[in-house]
Amino acid sequence: MPKVLIIDDSAVMRKIIQRNIQQSGLIVDEFVEAGDGREGLEKATSHNIDLILCDWNMPNMTGIDFVKALRGSGQKNNVPIVMVTTEGSEAKVEEAKNSGANGYLTKPFTPEQLKSKLGNFLLVK
Amino acid sequence: MALESMMESISLDITDATKTLFETMIMMDLKYDEASLVDDTQIKTDIIGLVSFTGKYHGVIALFCSKKFALKIASTMLMTELTEFTSEVKDAIGEVSNMIAGNVKTKLTAQYGEMHLSIPIVIAGEGLSITAVNNHPVVSDTTLSCFSKDPWLMTPFISNNEKFNIGLLLKESNK
Numbered sequence: 001m002p003k004v005l006i007i008d009d010s011a012v013m014r015k016i017i018q019r020n021i022q023q024s025g026l027i028v029d030e031f032v033e034a035g036d037g038r039e040g041l042e043k044a045t046s047h048n049i050d051l052i053l054c055d056w057n058m059p060n061m062t063g064i065d066f067v068k069a070l071r072g073s074g075q076k077n078n079v080p081i082v083m084v085t086t087e088g089s090e091a092k093v094e095e096a097k098n099s100g101a102n103g104y105l106t107k108p109f110t111p112e113q114l115k116s117k118l119g120n121f122l123l124v125k
Numbered sequence: 126m127a128l129e130s131m132m133e134s135i136s137l138d139i140t141d142a143t144k145t146l147f148e149t150m151i152m153m154d155l156k157y158d159e160a161s162l163v164d165d166t167q168i169k170t171d172i173i174g175l176v177s178f179t180g181k182y183h184g185v186i187a188l189f190c191s192k193k194f195a196l197k198i199a200s201t202m203l204m205t206e207l208t209e210f211t212s213e214v215k216d217a218i219g220e221v222s223n224m225i226a227g228n229v230k231t232k233l234t235a236q237y238g239e240m241h242l243s244i245p246i247v248i249a250g251e252g253l254s255i256t257a258v259n260n261h262p263v264v265s266d267t268t269l270s271c272f273s274k275d276p277w278l279m280t281p282f283i284s285n286n287e288k289f290n291i292g293l294l295l296k297e298s299n300k
Contacts, residue, residue: 009244010220012202012213016150019204057223057242086227086242089234106231108150108224 001029002122003048007040007066008055008084013107017053017084017114024115026122037061041069049079051121054101056085056092064099071100080121084109131182132278132295135229136160139186139280139291142228146221147284151201156283162276163292165255170290171195173248173255174222178230180240183298186226187277188218190289192251197285210249219245225291 004021006014014033021028032047034040037054038061044052052070056063067081082103083096093104105117140157147155172195174188190198192210199217200207207214223245230242277292 010216010223012199012216013220015203057244059244086224086230088228088231089239091234091239107227108146110149113149 002027002050003030003032004028004122005032005034005040005043005047005049005052007034007037007052007058007063009035009058010055011035013055020111020114021118021122024111024118025125026115026118027125028122037063037066037069040066044070044079045073045075049076051118052079052081053084053118054081056083056087056096064096067096067099067101082117082121084114128295128297132293133160135233135293135295136278136280138229138232139225139293142225143280143282143291145228146224150224151198151221151284153197153201153284158281160278160280160293163279163290164276168255168277168279168292170253171249171251172218173253174218175246175248176222176226177243178226178233178240179243179298180233181237181298182233182240182295184293184295186222186229187292187294188222188225188289189279189292190218191287192249194285194287194289195249197287215247215249219247222247 006017008014018031032043034043036058054063054066063083063085070076080102082105083101084105084107086107088106096104103117144155147153170189171192172190175185177185195214195218196207198221199214202217226242230240234240275294277294279290279292282289
C-alpha cells in the first residue's frame with residue numbers, strides 16, 4: 001500500500017497536505033513526515049516510500065539539495081518526487097526537473113490542484 | 126523604475142498574492158484598501174510574520190495582525206478550533222507570510238532576476254511596536270536596521286471583521 005513522505009518545515013503545511021490527500025480519494029496507506037531535507041533523506045532511504053512531496057526553502061538542507069542528494073545517491077531512483085513550494089519561477093521549476101523532481105506544485109494550492117498533480121502518481125479509490 | 130513606483134507595483138502583487146491565498150487555502154472573506162506609507166511609530170501589533178528577500182533589490186514583507194486573527198487563521202487552516210496561542214499558530218502565521226512573500230518573489234524574479242527568500246520569522250506579543258535603529262557602525266544590508274527611518278508601504282486588509290496589514294520595505298542592493 002502506498003506510503004507518502006512529506007518534507008516541509010511547517011508542521012501545519014504537512015497536516016494540510018495530509019488532510020487534502022485523505023479527503024481527495026487518493027489511496028495512501030501511511031504518511032511519513034520530515035521537517036527538513038536532511039531528515040527527509042534519512043526517512044526516504046530507511047522507509048519503503050512510494051511518493052515524496054518536498055518543500056524548497058527549509059533549514060539544514062533545502063528541498064533542492066535533498067532532490068540532488070537522493071538522486072545522486074543512486075537509491076530510490078524509481079520513487080517520484082513532487083516539489084510543493086512557494087518558489088514558482090520558471091528557473092526554479094526547471095532546476096527541480098533537471099535535478100530529478102517529477103512534478104511541481106506551487107503554494108498556495110487548492111485541494112483539486114493537489115489531487116490533479118498527485119493523481120499522476122497515486123491511484124484514486 | 127523609481128523605487129516608489131516599484132513599491133506601488135509590489136504592493137499590488139502583495140494584494141493579488143493575499144487574495145489568491147485566501148481563495149485557495151484559507152477560505153475566509155477578504156477586503157482590502159489602498160496601500161499607504163506608514164511611519165514605524167504608527168505600527169502596533171500582536172503578531173509579526175516576517176520574510177526577507179535579497180537579490181538586486183532586498184527587503185522585507187511582513188504580516189501584522191492581532192492574536193485573535195492569528196488564532197482564526199490557524200483554526201481555519203487546521204480545521205480545528207484553536208483557543209491557545211501555541212507553536213502551531215505561529216507556524217501557521219509563518220506559512221501564511223511565506224506563501225504571500227513567495228508569490229510576490231516569483232513576480233519580482235520575472236522582472237528583476239533571481240532573488241532569495243528567507244525562512245519566515247514569527248514574533249508574538251501584545252501591542253508590539255517596531256523601531257529600526259541605525260546607530261551601530263556595522264549594519265548588515267539585509268536586516269531591518271538598514272531601513273532605519275524608512276516608512277513601510279502598508280496594505281490594509283479586513284477578514285472575518287478583523288483588520289490586518291501587510292507591509293513592505295524595499296531597497297536597491299549595493300552593486
